[in-house]
Amino acid sequence: MQGLTQEYVRHTMDGGLPSQNTIDSVIVVGAGLSGLAAAYELTKQGTRVTVLEASDRPGGRTWTYRQPFADGLHAEAGAMTVTEHCSYTMHYLREMGVDTAPSDLVDTDFSYYRNGVRIRPDKIDEHAEALGLHEDERHLTVADLFARYVTKFNENIGSEVSALDWTPTPKLLELDQISVRRILADRGASPAAISLIEPLFLEMRGGELESASAMAWARYESSPRSFSTADAQWYKVEGGTDLLARAMAEKIKDQILYRRPVVRITQSDREAQVTFLDRDRLQTLSADRVIVTAPFSSMRRLNLSMAGLSAAKHAAIRKLKYVSVLRIYLQMRKKFWPEQRLMLSTDTPICTVRDATPQQPGPRKILECWLTGWPAQAAASMSEDERVNFALREAESMLPGARENFELGASVAWDNEPYAGGAYVLPEVGHSELMEHTRSPEGRIHFAGEHTAFEPNGGSMNYALESAIRVLLELSSV
Template sequence: MLIGRFPERIVVIGAGMAGLVCTLELMKQGYNVRLLEANSQPGGRIYTMRDQFADGLFCEMGAAFIGAHHFLTLHYAQQAGVQLINVPAPNRSLSYIDGRLIIDSPVEPAWWPVSLTSEERTLGYAGMLEKYLKPGLNATGDPSLPGWPTKQAVLLDSMTMEEYLISQGASSGAIKLLEIGYMQMLGDGIRKVSALQRLLDLKMASSGRNTQTIAGGMDQLPKKLALTIGSNISYGCAVTHIEHSNKGVTIQYTNSGEVFTICSDRVIVAIPSTVLRTIHFSPPLSKEKNDVIQNQLSTSVTRTVIQSRTRFWNNLSSFTTVNTDLKIGWLLDATFTQTTSRRGLICSYASGESARELSKAGNFHSAVSEIKQVLPELSYQYEGGTVFSWDHNPYSRGAYAWYKPKQMIRMLPTLSAEQGRIYFAGDNTSLFPGWIEGAISSALRAVNQIISSRLS
């Protein structure tokens, strides 16, 4: 890490979880690190909205949950000293399909308003998940083991998730039912996304034990890590140019309308490909690297949040989420961990084409109308709300990365590879886009690449 007697100077671009972890780990190793962040706060797509609601209520616009098997995330949460809260596991699920609110539980299985085979009717929703998804979840293999991707993983990456479900014998009605809710939240849905990515994401989302969230808001994690980094972070710094050679890197950025330049020995770029495209590299990145950066896709996500006078939905018993076949997508009780107010927040999570439609000017009221359709009592309890689109955020330009068939296995090695003295991190360079775990794993990989380059 030393050049003569002096520690190497490294600039990290982006103070999302990947950039924060890169900075922390490099500082531990004795590097001289400067972290540049374009926003006025750390966290990236960990964004807890706080200033739009009454009584101190807040709502997660980005990352909201930590799985029991997200060991890297749990490690840094412990290091930061944040308090974790278990997310309640409902004893029944709620879905809104074809204009009906449907309750499903092991005790009283739902009669689904879709065309299912007699076997699928007998299996029920949980049984269909087991029958159709388990073989694929097993076939993804373990990406951490040598020899991955396996032939089975490559095969899964060659088809869409819909094609995979068809290959498992799922009827069109079963596919319609299974795609409502979480399954639809990756890219432009199961008819376009790689089956390998969809299944790997389901493995990351699922857990045999309790899922958790952070008391007081998810943004407590990046804020506390940023405090540890201290004055090494500079906010409001939007990088515009990166000039690099075999001797070092020069970074140009703007802050409050002024242009600044900083020189370093190496740089880690920990921002989404959608934003990376706006930075000018001199000399240009390799054609292969540039091609994957230009072509990596980003999921459109729009969140509509409604403030209600009371939490009338408590009458629904164990309501945490509702899967819907409407444009609003997935409905969530955003305040289930917040107990200081009678008021509550309901958040809709729309993705893909529906998200792009709802993010258009003037479409807020259509989202509110759909939420009221699912929860009619909201008409009497509605106090206002807001809409947030990750597509319209200039330092995100979309939410998490997604892949069409034959893209994931081909693009990931190039996305994660260093080029000269430039290194790349961020959940979009990991196997698990959209997850804090993916961001942290990418950061540790980039740090190891730097350490290895110094030892070679």
């Protein structure tokens, strides 16, 4: 179905999905949330579905890290939050009977760590000169800086920046040719001010403000899902985000084949074929349609020479960039820091340091170092032990007692995950030129995943699930 809009997909989801009886079989590539949702809905309608998943678990980049931690502690490696505005995610949470709880990212004891000093957001003026703020910024709070350089300007862009249905208007397309850092600098923000407000750009936290599209950023910051407007309506999945994926996978467990990495996709006028590894053998399945939910970063590994894809699709697969994120987890025998909900934005290579387990019971805690951008890329080249030692050394300087209380460590480098190749899509300057081509179907092959969403920002469970519903509407029109 051509011309599907964000509003139409949402309206159809709320009113009930149409049945489709013209497609007998579907292969879904990837058991992330979009693949699981598509397979679940198709199975309910009687379609024969096979899901090929390269790893040994469902969820994709919805991944709760549970091993090797003690006392049932866990930390998120990927997706972390959901809001009341995430209609698709809330729908499936309710349908699967999975509960939510207040997010750990809201109402934290947040501070900055700059030049070896802890600075509370309401004490910025006391350190303004040392931070390097411009003269006219030194009397402002972080909230004031955000209002001056973000809110005021974005409000003047026009209603299209926050409209419910995404449309890339000429004014927004103009912003798409400018990076976030450049537009902030053009508005008068000093490098120090940008550093102070950057932690509020949660979905843009790739350390890539020099290349990130101001269009995508302005759209996100003007939406109710923005971290800068976070309130009590921000939630996490109680017990771990992977519980949603596991619940969905349980519904279609007979249709999912794990440890089956896809290596080739082809299609003809009559059918589509997917070739995959089954241990030491190559196997090929045929179906009426294929739904590819794998990130484009991993699709670059596939042979698509006989897939019949357009030049525009090949270009989108080749060009789309993903954020580098690396998380290092340090299990501590006790909470030795004074804050109840520690969160530090640092100017060190370990970027953000936080208590990943503030609401989990027991004396032990997991201290998380959340690296993005070039520090994440650098640490991805280290061994596991080297990463842990690196994080401990940096953490000890700002949290004395880290080494003394350390018990064990683990890490996840999303750049190194072979079937992910990054954490979530990074909308770079010129992203609007790729958006339509990321989601457009190509013959018998359809595309889902957070990178194919109507919105120009990734990193959202909701966008992944929305894309699955969009694909189901494409199939129903065949």
